[in-house]
Each structure stands twice: as C-alpha cells, then as structure tokens.
Amino acid sequence: MRSYLIPLVGALVLWACARPIAPEGGPKDTTPPQVVATKSTRNGALFFRERAIFLTFDEWITLQEVNSQVFVSPPLAHRPEITLKGRTVIVRFHEDEVLRPNTTYTIYFGSAVRDLHEGNAAQDLRFVFSTGDHIDSAAVAGIVVDAFNGDPLENIAVMLYDNLADSAILVERPYYLARTDKSGQFRIPNVRPGVYRCLAIEDADQNLRWRADVERLGFLDSFLVVRPADTLVSAPVLRVSAPAPVGRLMMRRVNQYGAVRLGYGRLPEALDVQVEPPTLRWMASRDQDTLVVWYDNPDSLTWNLIVGADTVPVRPLLKSAFLKQHRLFFGDERLSPPPSRRPNQPAPPVALPPPRTVSVRAGRPVLIPLNAPITAIDTALVVLLADSVPWRNFSLTIDPSTPLALRLDLPWERGRRYTLTMLPGALTDLWGATHADTLTRLFAPPSEKQVGTLALAMEKLTPGGAYVLRLLNGNTLEEERFFIAESTQRREVFVDLAPVVYSVQLIEDINRNGRWDGGNYFARRQPERVFFKKLESLRPNWEMEFSLSPSSEAPRRRE
Template identity: 35%
Template sequence: MNSLSHFLRRLGRYQTILLLLLVTFACWQCANPIAPTGGPRDEQPPRVDSLRSTPNLQTNFYPATIQLTFDEWIKLEQANQQVVISPPLQGYKVSLKGKSVIVDFGDQDTLRENVTYVIQFGEAVKDLTESNPAENLRFVFSTGPYIDSLEVQGQVIDAYTSEPVEGALVMLYDNLADSVFRTEKPFYFGRTNEEGLFLISNLRAGNYKLTALKDGDANYRYNQASEAIAFFSEPINVTTDSVSPISLRLFQETIPLKIADVDSSVWGRLKLVFNRKPLQDLTLRSDVSYLQAMEVDSMLFWYQTDSPWNLYANSDTLLSDTIRVPAASVDAASRKLPPLALKPLPGAATQSVTLSFNRPVQSIDTALVFLRQDTLLDKIPFRWEVDTTKHRQFLLQNNWQPRANYELSLYPGAVTDYWGVTNTDTLSKKWIGGDPKRLGNLSISFSTNDSTATYFVRLLIKGKPPVALFSLNGERAYNRQFKALPPGEYVVEVIEDTNQNQQWDTGNYSNKQQPERIVIRPLEALRANWDLEATVDLADLFQD
C-alpha cells in the first residue's frame, strides 16, 4: 500500500512538470510569432487597428512618434526605401514592435510649422504569412490648423503602345532644377494603379516639377539607363483651382550603343553583335571594301581580302571602337566557302518568290536558270530583282497561276557569289502557285488637316514582319493599295515623324525631348477573296 501511494505521488510530480513545460512552450510561441502552415491561403492584407493606433488626419500635431497597430502579425521590409515622408524629412526611424510599426521623429524641431505631412509606406508593411502588402497605407497630419487638400491626378501610358502602366511612381518636386529627378527624393508622390491612373493628394499650393518613373532599384531616383521615365515639359501650377488631369507618356531612353560580341571565325565574314539594334547613329568606315547587312541586333560584313584590316565604328551615343580583323589562315580548310544553297521557299506564291542564299551573290546567269510549270518541258519567262540591302536574296517575279506546280533549276555555274565562286551542283526548288481566292485586297485612305506634317506608317499582321513601310507628307489625303494579302488581323502603326527619319524616336530627359507620338490602330479583319476598305483620320489620331 505504501509503495502504491509513493508511486502516485511521483506520478503527480511528473504531471506537474509536464504541465509547466507545456505552459512555457505556449508562452514562447506567443512571444515569437511564426508563419503557420497548412489551412487556407491568407489573401487579406494587414489592416490598421484604429483604436490602438495614433489617430490619423490630426491638425496642430507635433508627434515625437507615430504608432500604427495592425490586426495581424506583420513584417517590415526595406523601410529605408519604401517609407517616404512628404515633404521630405531627415533623421526619422521606422521600426517594428509586435504588431505595430513605429515612426520615430526624434527631435520635434525637424517638423516645420503649418505644413501638411504625408507618410507613405509603399509596400514596406506585409503580413507575416503570405507577404501581402498593406494597401494604400498613408498617415497624414498637419503642424498647422488645417490639412492641405489640393490634388493632382492623371494617367501614365506607355509611349509606344499607349497601354496603361501599372506601378509607376509619379513624383512632384518643389525644387524646379532639371537635375532634381536624379538627385533628390520627391516632395510628393503617388503610384499608378492597373489602369495607369494616379492621384496625389494633400498638396499645398505652388509650382512643381512633375515626373514619372518605373523605378528599378526602389530609391525614388532616376539613376539607371534601364528605367523608364516620363516628364511634364513645364512646371505645373497647383492652386486652389483644380488641376486638369495630366497624361504622361513613359519611355526608356536610348541606351548607349555597345558591341557585345565580335565573330570573325568564318573566313570572309565578320559578325558584330550589339546590345541593341543599331540605328542611324552608327557610322562605319574601314581600310577595305565590304558588303554589309543588318540583322535584328547584329551586322554582317563580307570582305575579300586575306590581309588583316580594321573596321572603325562610331556612334552619337558614346560607342567608339576599332575592330581588328585578323589575316586569313593559310589552312585551306578554314578558307573553304560552304556550298551555295537555297533556303526553303514558301509553300505558295501569288506575285513573287524570294530566293534566299546562304551567302552574298554577285550575279546569276539566266541562261543557266530554268523555270518550268507543271509537266511542261519548255522554259517559261521570269524576272529577277535583287535585294541590295541583304545581298543574299533575289525576288523571282511572274504571274503565277493558281495551284500550278513550279520547279526552278539553277544549273552548275548559274550563280556566282561575292568571291567569284560558282555553284558546282544543280540548285532546285519547287513550290505551288497561290490561289488569289484565298487572299484579300486592302485599301487604306489617310486624311489630315496639316499637309506639312510627316507620318511614317507600318502595315503589319500580328506576330509577323511588316507588310509595308511608307511615309505620308505634303498632302491632305492619301490612298494606299495592297493586293493579294493573306487573311488576318492587320494593324496600322502611324508615327508622327517629326525629324523625318522613318523610325520611331524615343525621348530624352536631359534634352527635354518627348518621345514621338505613335498610334497603333487595329483594322477590320481581312478575309479571303475580299476587298477591305479602311479610313484613317490622322488629325483625329493625333489630336492634342
């Protein structure tokens, strides 16, 4: 009996110890919140508990600290970048304590009299479980008897596509210097929503420089070439009267042109790869003559010398380089040119067929070229047209008959390349004449009320290279005809070509140059065996 009593007393002590351990563990869990696992996904952002937080929208307020307490456990990320006070203050600290964010101003004398301050937290405050940021988290107070209530609103769109830009910073500066965009944080700022719309509120009256930025490093400054920017050309005047909605066109400046790669491994050919597509700002000269052709982001050069030579490349955007092309190898294998070959032809043709060779062609002996239709043995006539911009393409033209079978034969010696080498084998290709009933015709009428304006137009079908490129100037009305087009959804890109260089030019902040205006207009779908007429009012497209 005594042994049983002793056992039960010992068991009671163990239970007490176990209970104490459980209570200690539970208290530790409460003091150290962790993200729970399992259960439904938390999609709700943290919300301010107004009953336990410093009241918002106070006047005659000189706080030493501001406390915002939330309805759930939170975390604070990149507070030094995300939390911005307008007008700017120095020396404040932002910290996390439990479920609360504390803004400590330190010395109260840093707050100016009769000024409305706006604290914007960006995406610094997030819930602990799923990192959902608190939405539109702002704290507003005034050291004077009233809170400033003026506003600036508008929209930020992509300068090329005209699509709304989400998440762009829109910033106001009371410092009107041109360099302020690069050196200072904004006096006031807002951020665009998914429709590109912005609203900056609680402003005081004054003149402000207005800019927008797709901020790549979250420092509220334009300091990277890859960042997209927009700016209003003149300071805006914010008064007691409402400011009209403002439209900003966001663009990326032309990055400095650089040579990313040089390939001279193939005899007689030099390939330069650039960090972007070279445009009119590239100037080339060399010690020897050559042929050149542009590709997407590279240039090909074909040359005939065995000696070393230099190519000098210069650009208005800081590129200045000398490319040393080495002497040709004495190894016969390395000097050997690949056999001439034709690249695949399209499966059907209506007016012309493009013959694309694998290297530059100097001439074609038409006496050694035979074009036959179906099973006929007689040679049928054709016309050649050389593509002088690519040097490797010929345009074969004829009145191709619908659904007829064609075979082209280029017998040995018919083709002479840039180095005087001829084909030693017969080159043959076959195709089928296209059916005009499967194609459509397009007529576009353009009109404008300004005959001095110049427009550059690109007609293209979605996902494919342009069908046509042309300029419009000197008239008030224009008509363009396009025959035998494949069915599809066509769009017209119209550029207000202010410098008449037949391309779209982006903007430049330092030069106060806005990007050229461009409008992309979809046309009615073109159907097979159909004549489509479209009208484009240029004055309406580019109305101010």
C-alpha cells in the same frame, strides 16, 4: 541540475505557445489587416516633431519588399528604417534627417504590409503628417502609357519637381512622388499649391533620378499648376519612351573567321564603321540590336574594327579551316546533320531539304534569304520556269538593304507555279566561295479566291504631314508605306492578302525619317504619335473597306 531544467523546459513551452501560427480549418481569411488607431501614432498630425511612427494592426502581419513598396513623398534625404515588432510597424527617421518646414509628408506602404496567414495586403495604406499648421489637400492624378503601343505602364515613378530647371531630374530628388498601378494610373495626394515639372520615369535603379542613357521617360510640354482652390488636378497623358540609342557596345564575338558580331543595348540607325588596314574587304548587316561585320582576311593579318568610339582588335584566323566547314545555302533553312559514321570513314554528303514553296503577292518582289553575304550573281546559271516553261521576264539581284538576301522581281501571274533554280556556281559570296548544290525555290501566286483586298480610308490627316502606314499580321509586318498627306483624307489599298485578321498602325513621322522616334526631353520633343486599329477578319475573294481617323488625343491601348 534538475532545478535548472524545469524552468528551461517551461520557458520553451511558453515560447512555442506564443508563436503566431495559422489556424487550421474554418473559412479562408480575405480581410486585409487594419490599423488600430488607438494604439498607433496619430495619422494627419500637425506640427509633427516625432522621430518614429508606430502603426499597430488588428492581426499578425509580415513586411514584404519594403525597399520597393514603401516610399515617402516628398522624398527624404535618408532612407528611414522600417521594422516589425509583433503587430506593429515602426518607421524610424535617420538621425541626420531634417524634415522640411511647413510641409505635408505622405508615407506610402504599397503592398508591403500583409497579414501573416493569407498574405492579404493592407489596402491604400498611407500615413500623412505635416510639419506646419495644415495638411495640403490638393491631388494630382493621371495615367502613364507606353508611347509606341499605348499600353498602360505599371510601377512607373511619377514625379513633381518644384525646381523647374531642366537638369533637376538628373541631380535632385522630386518634391512629390507616386507610382502607377496595373492600369497605369497614379494619384499624388496632399500636394501644396505651386508650379511643378511633371515627369514619368522608369527609375529601374530606384534612386529617384533620371539616368538619361538607359531609363524611359515621359514628360509634359508645359508646367503643371496647382492653385489654392484646386482639389484635383488632372494631368495630361504621360507618354513614356526610351532614350535615343547611344551605341553602347555590350557584346563582341570575334572567334569565327569571316564575321565579327557586336551586340548593343540599342543599335543606332547610323554607325561609323571603319577597318584598319582599309584594304581589308568587308561589308555589314544588322540583326536586331547586333551589328555583323563580314570580312575576308586571306593573308591572316591582325586588324582592327572601328565602330564609332570603339576599337575591336581581331586576331588572325585560318580561312582554309573556315572554308572546309562553310556551305552556301538558304538562310531560312537548315541542313540536316550527316549521320554518324565509323572512324576513318569519309563523311557522307549532307542531305538537302526538299524545295520550299513560298506564297507571293502580285506586284511585290520576293526576298530570298541566304546564310552568307553575296557579292556576285551569274545570271547565266539562273533558270526560272513558269509551269515548266522557261520564263525570261524577271530580275534577280542582291537586295540593296542587306547582302544576305536576293531580290526576285517579276510580273506574277495567278494560277502559275514558278520554279527558281540556281545552278552550282550561280552565287559567289564574300570569301569567293560558291555553292556546289543546286538551290531551288518554288513560288505560288494564290488565286483570286484564296486572297482578299483591304482598302483603308484615312481621315483627319494633316495636309503636308508625313506618315508611315504599317499593315500587321499579328506581330509580323506585312507591308509598310511612307506618304505625304496631300489633304485631310487618303485611301490606301492592299491586294493579295491572306484571309486573316490584320491591324493597321499609323505613325506621324514628324522628322520624316521613315520610322518611329521616341521623345527627347532636352529638345522638348514629344514621342511621335502612333495610332492603332484592329480590323475585322479579311474574307477571301472580297474587297473590304476599313477606316482610320487619327484624333488629337493620345493613342489609346490597342485592342
């Protein structure tokens, strides 16, 4: 027994000694691993026929995120096997892989190869070889940005197709491929002369094909030509946008009486909504990518909601149980829950929050959100006071864009304080319920010393062109205007603005639908251009002039 134990212990000691471990002490290693050329497969080889590539490094390394970091251009039919043995990375081609003749291949390793101890990634690690008698030397470079905000996009697949058919991006892998860095820039080296279709695809599933229903895409208006004498071809800016919403139903909630909520990946602007039976009372509203269909079903019938090609059955629920819990109130406030009580003790009334004061702007209506769809207003039960004096020059209606809001119009006067009181029963919702509480809201037009005026002078507009001008307070839309340019210049004035920093956003509304639209690859329509400008801080009691001059260039990243 002893004669076997001693060699075993010795082997374990030797194995422990051979394991690479991080050294203790000393300065931190910041040098990335380097390929030892004399111990590796030759980079830049011609008439390449090998079935495996060996890259040996000058220190111990690890492989990380190989599937996402390592790719081959032109893409291979089969994913190569990439393994690590000691300090050597081994790339083995699949047994069924047939390399194209007279083609220059580039293997990009990204940040997959890192040193063992500090995780320093090998820099610009590529392996190039040719199955022919020369290495193609031209390069294609450019930048990829978000079409709406101009931000550079990282890890977007930029593809060159030698098959110029429109459908190639759906069914074929590209001939050349690169991925963008953090600054949105890309570079495709070793491109042979030819004519290519250049595209930028999000490629979330990494299958090197475009999924037209979900993946963002950017494309050029014309083919990209690489001539024999070219060394660097600069591609125009690729502006990436999401495909048009297809109305794919992702979520449905039907367990609450009075409301069906349908969630979509992206909610289309227009949806065909129907109910069966058609006599059912209903109305609809939108909440980002959710469609809310409000309904009243007092007879507890089973009914169907039909939205486009989707049919959603809705089982009958008790209206009486719903009305016991329902309380009509403002939509931007929460009622405080009642305090705890002893068993069999009646619940105390819910305490109403104090009336909210809302700042208003001269010449603009105020929207008052509610927590239920409104069908009627009894104006005889609505009172408006201006500094405690009854004020009759006003209009209170249901907002035409949503049944969940009221619209209050009146000529606001500075220095006055307005109080809107809706007495019990003033509002009736879809279910015939009214409010037992008195609903009160306060409005305070600011004085001239508290607000400023912003004047925007726009130049280099296209006469006859349609535009959408948006004034932003951070990420909040302050005001939106649509106009047709009568000349190359236009001036817009915004009054009664809080003294903060604003940004302006100008959209070239090509199809004149009042909103921004992304590109359409098969219709050869580029995303509508958007121009941003961050303005200086607006001063109170000042009128400040700013300018915006859209150029023929792609919108640059917003400040």
